[in-house]
Amino acid sequence: MRTIIRFLLFVVLACTLTAHAELVKVKGKGEIAYTTSHFKQGSADELAAITEAKKDALTRFASDFDSARFVLFKKIEPEVLSNIDQYVTDYTQLDQQDDKASKRYTVFIEASVDSTAIENAIEKSSGPNAPAAAGTATANAGGSYMTFVFVARELASSKDFDAKRTTVEINESSEAGAQKNKVADDGQSAETGLDKSSVVKNTTGGNTEIKASDLTYRATTVTYVDNAVNSVLTKASYEVVDPVDAGLDVESFKNDFSSGDDISSGTRSAAIKNCKDKEISYIAIANMDVGLPEKDEATGLIRVYVTVTAKVSDLTPKFPKTVASIAGIPYAGLGSDPQVAKQNALNEAATRSASELVDQLRMKGVK
Amino acid sequence: MGKCTFQSACISRLVSKACKLWCAIFIFTSIAATAESNKQDVYYGGFAFCGKASDADKNFPIASSLNTPTDDGTPFLGRVAREFFQKNEDRFSRMNLQFGSARREDTPLVLALALTDEKVLRDEFNDFHKLVIQLNFEILILNFKELEVVSSQPICIEFIDAGKEPFDDAAVSERMKKMVEGADSQLFTAILAKAEQIQPRSKNQCTLQVRQVSIGEKALPFLPELLRQDTNAYAQTVAQQFGSLLTSKVGVALLPYAKDELNAKMALVFSDGSAVQFKIPAPTFAVDLDVKGFKKVLDKSTDAESLWIYGAFLDIRVYEPEFNIVYLDAPVKYGVSKVVPATQKSVDEFPVVSEALKGAFVSAIEQMQKDKNTNEKVLKKCAL
Numbered sequence: 001m002r003t004i005i006r007f008l009l010f011v012v013l014a015c016t017l018t019a020h021a022e023l024v025k026v027k028g029k030g031e032i033a034y035t036t037s038h039f040k041q042g043s044a045d046e047l048a049a050i051t052e053a054k055k056d057a058l059t060r061f062a063s064d065f066d067s068a069r070f071v072l073f074k075k076i077e078p079e080v081l082s083n084i085d086q087y088v089t090d091y092t093q094l095d096q097q098d099d100k101a102s103k104r105y106t107v108f109i110e111a112s113v114d115s116t117a118i119e120n121a122i123e124k125s126s127g128p129n130a131p132a133a134a135g136t137a138t139a140n141a142g143g144s145y146m147t148f149v150f151v152a153r154e155l156a157s158s159k160d161f162d163a164k165r166t167t168v169e170i171n172e173s174s175e176a177g178a179q180k181n182k183v184a185d186d187g188q189s190a191e192t193g194l195d196k197s198s199v200v201k202n203t204t205g206g207n208t209e210i211k212a213s214d215l216t217y218r219a220t221t222v223t224y225v226d227n228a229v230n231s232v233l234t235k236a237s238y239e240v241v242d243p244v245d246a247g248l249d250v251e252s253f254k255n256d257f258s259s260g261d262d263i264s265s266g267t268r269s270a271a272i273k274n275c276k277d278k279e280i281s282y283i284a285i286a287n288m289d290v291g292l293p294e295k296d297e298a299t300g301l302i303r304v305y306v307t308v309t310a311k312v313s314d315l316t317p318k319f320p321k322t323v324a325s326i327a328g329i330p331y332a333g334l335g336s337d338p339q340v341a342k343q344n345a346l347n348e349a350a351t352r353s354a355s356e357l358v359d360q361l362r363m364k365g366v367k
Numbered sequence: 368m369g370k371c372t373f374q375s376a377c378i379s380r381l382v383s384k385a386c387k388l389w390c391a392i393f394i395f396t397s398i399a400a401t402a403e404s405n406k407q408d409v410y411y412g413g414f415a416f417c418g419k420a421s422d423a424d425k426n427f428p429i430a431s432s433l434n435t436p437t438d439d440g441t442p443f444l445g446r447v448a449r450e451f452f453q454k455n456e457d458r459f460s461r462m463n464l465q466f467g468s469a470r471r472e473d474t475p476l477v478l479a480l481a482l483t484d485e486k487v488l489r490d491e492f493n494d495f496h497k498l499v500i501q502l503n504f505e506i507l508i509l510n511f512k513e514l515e516v517v518s519s520q521p522i523c524i525e526f527i528d529a530g531k532e533p534f535d536d537a538a539v540s541e542r543m544k545k546m547v548e549g550a551d552s553q554l555f556t557a558i559l560a561k562a563e564q565i566q567p568r569s570k571n572q573c574t575l576q577v578r579q580v581s582i583g584e585k586a587l588p589f590l591p592e593l594l595r596q597d598t599n600a601y602a603q604t605v606a607q608q609f610g611s612l613l614t615s616k617v618g619v620a621l622l623p624y625a626k627d628e629l630n631a632k633m634a635l636v637f638s639d640g641s642a643v644q645f646k647i648p649a650p651t652f653a654v655d656l657d658v659k660g661f662k663k664v665l666d667k668s669t670d671a672e673s674l675w676i677y678g679a680f681l682d683i684r685v686y687e688p689e690f691n692i693v694y695l696d697a698p699v700k701y702g703v704s705k706v707v708p709a710t711q712k713s714v715d716e717f718p719v720v721s722e723a724l725k726g727a728f729v730s731a732i733e734q735m736q737k738d739k740n741t742n743e744k745v746l747k748k749c750a751l
Contacts (some may be wrong), residue, residue, distance in 0.1 A: 025648070092748065108690055110571075
């Protein structure tokens with residue numbers, strides 16, 4: 001009776017513990033060469049083949065990561081593979097083949113990979129709280145502060161200029177001729193003739209000057225974008241300081257981004273000085289261009305693209321240096337109206353670009 | 368004293384028995400409650416048209432025109448579907464079907480009834496007009512968090528009518544309404560027959576998907592003009608009919624057929640106007656169907672009538688797509704006979720070849736079951 005109760009309690013506990021694991025199904029193949037005369041089901045060889053298949057499934061899972069995340073995964077790969085059962089929580093054996101001639105046993109499985117556990121392992125090894133590996137040149141020690149300014153901007157007005165055409169025309173004319181005098185044989189009369197040809201040469205040319213459109217943007221900072229970025233950075237264990245608390249003049253960032261693609265030297269110098277004074281080691285600056293709403297053919301909803309350009313600067317050296325950057329990556333958002341679509345796109349762009357920056361920072365060992 | 372000791376022993380035995388009984392009842396009710404709680408909550412999500420929102424009127428012209436708002440403001444198809452599921456929620460015994468608005472913390476699983484294909488074939492033979500209405504539905508369980516299709520059950524219904532007068536859109540609409548309205552309609556009878564199989568996929572459940580359907584040139588002369596021009600539409604019907612028969616006969620976890628294999632997505636336009644695009648996950652196992660063609664052979668002929676045999680020729684391939692492990696790769700053929708009176712000038716061949724193709728599907732499914740490898744390694748692993 002007690003055994004049954006214990007079993008039920010164990011089941012309930014196991015269900016509770018696994019409730020938050022995010023499982024992804026991935027297939028894997030494991031192959032081993034066996035040394036015995038014939039392959040035996042349930043033997044150590046079979047277990048070894050299944051372990052190989054689990055490792056293969058995990059490698060296939062990681063192959064979908066973007067480059068920065070893949071580098072981070074590679075760092076923890078040996079540790080993950082040596083504890084494969086923590087990361088591949090379950091599997092279904094799909095098929096097996098026993099090639100008796102070459103004494104090779106192959107097993108095919110569909111594995112449940114715990115992506116949350118892998119994320120935690122990456123975080124543990126590369127996040128700000130990770131112990132610095134021997135010989136690794138990290139950008140800074142743990143506990144450094146980071147602040148960010150994410151400015152969203154959308155086109156407020158566009159002044160287009162007509163093409164300016166300058167035409168140059170050179171007209172040249174010349175005449176050439178020969179006079180012929182013919183005297184009659186009797187010497188009494190003479191005939192004079194004039195052969196004349198004229199040439200008119202027109203040379204036209206010039207240039208067309210096209211002036212770029214004068215674009216004015218409406219730049220804003222959005223609370224939900226700040227919250228999304230804050231959430232990603234905090235989850236990645238960075239010490240995030242609100243830009244206002246960091247003493248940054250957010251208005252000057254907005255003014256700069258409303259007329260150009262980059263911040264002015266004045267705004268940058270002031271921000272860097274402020275951060276350095278307050279011992280804030282990193283500043284992330286992003287410019288999010290909100291595109292025009294368009295109809296999504298598949299769903300009939302409104303789609304808005306947001307293109308993100310961002311960079312994180314390390315302020316600890318004498319001269320600030322860029323430690324992570326993304327350029328012109330578009331993110332789409334769908335919604336029932338342009339406002340909802342824009343909000344979704346900004347949220348998506350903020351979360352994903354912040355995650356991308358975090359991956360790059362971890363890759364460089366910035367803590 | 369001895370009597371007292373005897374009574375005390377009896378009481379302690381009784382108490383002990385009562386304790387055991389209570390423990391047994393407790394364990395039994397706990398197990399029953401666990402089994403009940405193991406059934407996943409699934410919210411009813413409504414009726415949807417499958418495909419691009421902008422194409423709903425073009426792809427489903429009659430069903431769209433039928434889907435006008437009823438007296439409570441709900442579009443017709445959305446209302447009949449909701450009423451049916453509410454009335455029969457107990458019949459869907461493999462899940463806890465819930466109605467109302469799901470909160471963020473509730474289950475992300477949603478059940479939807481989607482119309483995937485509407486075909487109206489109108490033909491004229493001698494002095495009568497013929498009408499065939501084919502409606503293909505999918506009962507989908509969708510994961511709104513991951514925006515992914517969890518499982519599907521294809522439902523194919525067909526209505527055939529003939530008359531002296533041609534069938535206009537109003538007549539077609541009236542007949543289509545009868546196919547889908549009311550508890551004893553074709554649609555809901557077909558859904559109830561599969562109600563026990565509709566469930567979210569369990570953790571280690573393998574899935575099967577009809578992945579590729581090709582229509583051979585020798586099939587084209589037997590198809591109505593509409594399908595001859597659009598073989599993709601016919602491929603969709605073939606995939607769904609096969610899937611419907613497979614789930615009825617074997618009861619496997621199926622994923623919907625994706626016309627565009629590379630972009631395996633399913634866009635759904637719900638009755639309330641909302642539109643969502645779902646990813647169809649990669650299946651564990653796949654089935655490719657190659658409808659090679661149809662053939663007719665004169666078997667017997669007398670002055671009064673002639674007997675024709677119509678054959679359907681099909682190649683079926685069951686495999687694991689990632690490592691390309693092939694379990695079954697076999698040709699299947701099936702013939703049906705048709706008696707044609709000498710007075711009949713033309714024959715409507717499409718229903719005959721369709722019947723032959725269904726026979727070929729049944730033969731193919733039987734082959735899958737009889738083949739030990741396919742049965743053990745594929746069908747049993749995908750069994751619901």
